[in-house]
Amino acid sequence: MINKLYLVIVFSCSLVMTSVAELIPVDDADLNQVSGRSGITLNAKIILGDESSFVFTNTSGKKIADATLDETGYLIVDKIQGELEMEGLAFDLVSDLKNSGKSALQWTLPSKIKATNLKTTGIYISSTEEVTPTTSTFLLGLELNGELSLPASTQVSLFVVD
Numbered sequence: 001m002i003n004k005l006y007l008v009i010v011f012s013c014s015l016v017m018t019s020v021a022e023l024i025p026v027d028d029a030d031l032n033q034v035s036g037r038s039g040i041t042l043n044a045k046i047i048l049g050d051e052s053s054f055v056f057t058n059t060s061g062k063k064i065a066d067a068t069l070d071e072t073g074y075l076i077v078d079k080i081q082g083e084l085e086m087e088g089l090a091f092d093l094v095s096d097l098k099n100s101g102k103s104a105l106q107w108t109l110p111s112k113i114k115a116t117n118l119k120t121t122g123i124y125i126s127s128t129e130e131v132t133p134t135t136s137t138f139l140l141g142l143e144l145n146g147e148l149s150l151p152a153s154t155q156v157s158l159f160v161v162d
Contacts, residue, residue, distance in 0.1 A: 039092030039106070045085040048118075052080045055129055074126045076136070082118035082144075086110040094157070109154040115144035 054077040059067035090108035119142060126136035 039090055041088060041090040041108075043087045044089070045083060047083050048080045050079055050081040053078050054080065057129075069127070072127075074124075074129055076124045076126055076129070076131055077120050077142075078124060078131045079121040080118070081120075083114075083116040084118055085112075085114040085116070087112045104157045107156045107158070109150050109156070111150060111152060113148045113150070115146060115148075117143075117145060119143035 056075040057064060058073045058075070060071040062071060064072075088108065088111040090106075092106045092108070094104045094106050096102070122131070122141050123139045124131050124136040125139060126132075128135045130136075
């Protein structure tokens with residue numbers, strides 16, 4: 001059976017951690033000396049087996065349960081294997097973006113992305129969730145090895161506009 005790997009689930013699962021901590025009281029004077037950020041920074045390494053796949057479902061803007069077969073299509077990255085590592089991916093909540101008075105979600109791109117023997121047998125578009133000769137169209141194959149370094153602290157800010 002092919003394990004399906006959904007990109008959203010990868011990032012969600014990487015955020016889920018179990019920890020045990022002791023709560024201790026902190027007085028106001030000590031608390032005023034603390035500074036920090038309201039976000040999270042991730043360093044992650046994803047190791048994929050040869051049966052991992054990524055499936056994106058397009059339902060023409062409808063909920064999956066409401067979409068007909070004609071309105072549903074799939075992008076499949078089939079049989080992914082190898083390693084993907086990133087350093088410095090950060091998500092922060094900024095209360096006053098550049099003194100604008102607007103709050104924003106600030107996404108800092110990773111400073112480094114490293115691929116080690118990351119490859120797939122193919123990327124397909126399909127009318128079903130499985131790759132088959134009758135329902136799938138091969139787009140391209142992919143193999144990556146190496147390191148991609150991004151400019152320091154490249155940031156994307158998302159905020160609500162009036």
